[in-house]
Amino acid sequence: MKNIIYLITALFLVTGCKKDNYPLGDIDETVDYFSKKQVKPKSQWNELDYLCDSIQKAYGVEIIYEYTPRIIAGTTFFMPPQYDKALPYTKVMLDKLWLNLIKEKHPKFFNKETPIEFILAGGFVHFNDPTTTATAAGAGMNAQYYRLGMGGVNNFSTSKSWLWNHIVTLYHEHAHQIDHKYGRGDDFDRVSQGRYYGIPGYASVNNTNARKDGFWTGYGGYAPEEDFATTVEYMLRLTKAEHTEEIRKSGSADLEDKYKMIHQRYVDMGVDLHELQVQLDSVVYKVNY
Amino acid sequence: MEKIIKFLVLSLMATVLYSCEKDNITNAYFEENPERMDKVAQDLKSKLASSPNGWVMMVKTSLSADVYTPIVLKFDTVKNKVDVTTVYGVTASTDSYFRIANGTGAPQLIFTTGSIMSTLYRVGVQASDITDHIYNVVSVSADTIAIRGYRSGAVYKPEGGVIFKMFKRPEDWKWAEKPITFDWTSTEFTNNVNSVVGEMKLEYLNDNTTLTTPWRFWSWADPTVYRIRDPFSIGYNIGTGGFTPMNYFIVTGITATGITPTTNMTVTNGHNAISMYPIPYNTGTNQSVVALGKYLKTHYLILKNQTRTGNKVKMEFEAYDKKGKVIVKATYDNLR
Numbered sequence: 001m002k003n004i005i006y007l008i009t010a011l012f013l014v015t016g017c018k019k020d021n022y023p024l025g026d027i028d029e030t031v032d033y034f035s036k037k038q039v040k041p042k043s044q045w046n047e048l049d050y051l052c053d054s055i056q057k058a059y060g061v062e063i064i065y066e067y068t069p070r071i072i073a074g075t076t077f078f079m080p081p082q083y084d085k086a087l088p089y090t091k092v093m094l095d096k097l098w099l100n101l102i103k104e105k106h107p108k109f110f111n112k113e114t115p116i117e118f119i120l121a122g123g124f125v126h127f128n129d130p131t132t133t134a135t136a137a138g139a140g141m142n143a144q145y146y147r148l149g150m151g152g153v154n155n156f157s158t159s160k161s162w163l164w165n166h167i168v169t170l171y172h173e174h175a176h177q178i179d180h181k182y183g184r185g186d187d188f189d190r191v192s193q194g195r196y197y198g199i200p201g202y203a204s205v206n207n208t209n210a211r212k213d214g215f216w217t218g219y220g221g222y223a224p225e226e227d228f229a230t231t232v233e234y235m236l237r238l239t240k241a242e243h244t245e246e247i248r249k250s251g252s253a254d255l256e257d258k259y260k261m262i263h264q265r266y267v268d269m270g271v272d273l274h275e276l277q278v279q280l281d282s283v284v285y286k287v288n289y
Numbered sequence: 290m291e292k293i294i295k296f297l298v299l300s301l302m303a304t305v306l307y308s309c310e311k312d313n314i315t316n317a318y319f320e321e322n323p324e325r326m327d328k329v330a331q332d333l334k335s336k337l338a339s340s341p342n343g344w345v346m347m348v349k350t351s352l353s354a355d356v357y358t359p360i361v362l363k364f365d366t367v368k369n370k371v372d373v374t375t376v377y378g379v380t381a382s383t384d385s386y387f388r389i390a391n392g393t394g395a396p397q398l399i400f401t402t403g404s405i406m407s408t409l410y411r412v413g414v415q416a417s418d419i420t421d422h423i424y425n426v427v428s429v430s431a432d433t434i435a436i437r438g439y440r441s442g443a444v445y446k447p448e449g450g451v452i453f454k455m456f457k458r459p460e461d462w463k464w465a466e467k468p469i470t471f472d473w474t475s476t477e478f479t480n481n482v483n484s485v486v487g488e489m490k491l492e493y494l495n496d497n498t499t500l501t502t503p504w505r506f507w508s509w510a511d512p513t514v515y516r517i518r519d520p521f522s523i524g525y526n527i528g529t530g531g532f533t534p535m536n537y538f539i540v541t542g543i544t545a546t547g548i549t550p551t552t553n554m555t556v557t558n559g560h561n562a563i564s565m566y567p568i569p570y571n572t573g574t575n576q577s578v579v580a581l582g583k584y585l586k587t588h589y590l591i592l593k594n595q596t597r598t599g600n601k602v603k604m605e606f607e608a609y610d611k612k613g614k615v616i617v618k619a620t621y622d623n624l625r
């Protein structure tokens with residue numbers, strides 16, 4: 001009797017609720033609940049669609065320039081890029097300055113650390129309200145490690161200073177991704193622990209004073225995550241000689257400690273940022289687009 | 290002991306049975322009736338294509354009470370391109386794209402790349418009551434397509450913006466096409482108009498009143514040094530696009546309460562229109578152009594027709610109401 005009861009119980013337990021774990025039923029991967037994912041038929045492809053397709057084949061990165069609710073959630077207010085800006089941006093910035101260079105010169109870093117989606121934002125990144133005028137380049141869009149994105153695409157220009165600023169900012173945003181993926185590490189956070197400026201303090205600190213305090217810019221001193229990203233950015237923004245000189249002038253051991261940690265982190269991931277600086281400088285300044 | 294075990298086992302079975310009761314929410318209806326969604330989407334596509342001159346959305350702005358801004362949308366459903374024209378500036382000849390997507394519950398009409406549509410979404414209430422570049426399709430019939438902004442504004446605002454009932458572009462709205470005949474870069478146009486003290490006579494069809502005022506157009510002598518800027522300024526406009534950098538010129542000589550005849554009102558060259566929109570220039574200029582619009586009871590005047598005989602110039606302008614009907618008629622005479 002007892003055995004039969006146990007058997008029935010066991011049967012119930014095994015077969016009972018097998019399929020009902022999800023209140024919405026099994027997730028059907030083919031259904032897009034926001035706006036069904038409809039692949040653009042090839043008959044409608046424009047020049048940029050062909051370019052995005054070849055970039056995806058060459059580098060494994062899906063470039064997204066058309067907005068649907070699947071791409072931009074209802075709670076974010078990004079402006080789609082203009083087609084006439086998105087096309088040269090993808091050609092010059094993404095293909096030549098970013099992906100081609102990193103794949104060729106730093107294959108290990110490229111293979112492991114390249115996101116699989118890249119979103120073009122025409123304006124800057126705005127949460128909360130479409131009519132605000134702040135100018136954040138990435139702001140939270142890059143806290144996902146499969147997807148990177150950049151704001152300000154509609155300002156695209158082939159001027160050297162624009163290209164240079166944008167590509168080093170792209171690596172700044174990418175550094176946020178690395179941070180989210182692996183963490184900055186406890187050692188990094190302890191260097192300037194308790195001495196970050198916060199909001200609004202950071203805005204009133206100039207570069208010279210920030211460097212004395214152990215940060216590359218006032219914004220870098222805002223919080224540890226920006227400290228990390230600006231440390232990466234300034235290895236690319238400055239030549240190695242300028243970089244060394246800035247550390248010397250600052251007299252800050254913290255600035256040097258954090259630089260050494262992050263430099264080594266990136267070397268371990270397959271890229272010496274000082275080498276990358278030279279290579280970026282040559283593709284931006286030695287080639288005309 | 291055995292009774293306790295039996296009791297426990299029975300209650301376990303009861304729990305298991307109870308928890309197996311199904312109250313799952315599913316998308317079964319949509320999944321099992323894909324043809325219904327496809328039909329509406331297909332219907333929308335063919336209706337968009339059915340008006341070769343395009344469709345019109347009338348949008349409300351905070352600048353005028355009764356005058357609405359027309360937005361003409363011309364869809365190329367083969368290449369998914371859309372051409373957007375309105376009065377605030379001259380439409381650029383760059384490509385903009387749209388897409389029809391099956392959303393959940395309603396198909397969507399999405400302006401997927403930067404265009405005048407995303408510019409208006411970006412700028413806010415002074416230019417229009419557009420609150421998204423993504424629209425749910427509310428209804429489709431032979432002569433009306435009703436669309437509704439997916440969002441109604443900032444993050445905590447409810448879902449769903451204003452419902453716009455689009456109608457087919459009236460045949461005689463030639464102003465929405467090219468070329469630009471109201472063109473301050475052309476000396477052919479500015480001749481006998483620039484720096485001439487003329488007169489503007491306005492008729493208000495809703496209350497049968499009129500207004501006549503001295504009117505002097507004025508601009509810089511050399512068209513090559515024309516003042517060119519973005520209608521919504523670069524800093525404010527980033528992330529948008531759709532307009533060519535446009536020219537601005539001056540309207541002066543108005544005699545009205547609160548406006549001295551010497552005030553220079555900076556107005557802009559719209560798409561075959563005078564746009565009395567406060568381009569971000571400086572506070573004083575912005576206030577004076579808003580005051581001009583309030584005085585004229587319209588924030589734009591669309592050029593309908595012009596006649597030139599000898600040195601005489603006459604221009605007819607108009608502005609529209611919520612339904613696209615003419616509500617303001619204006620006649621310019623250079624008094625020569």
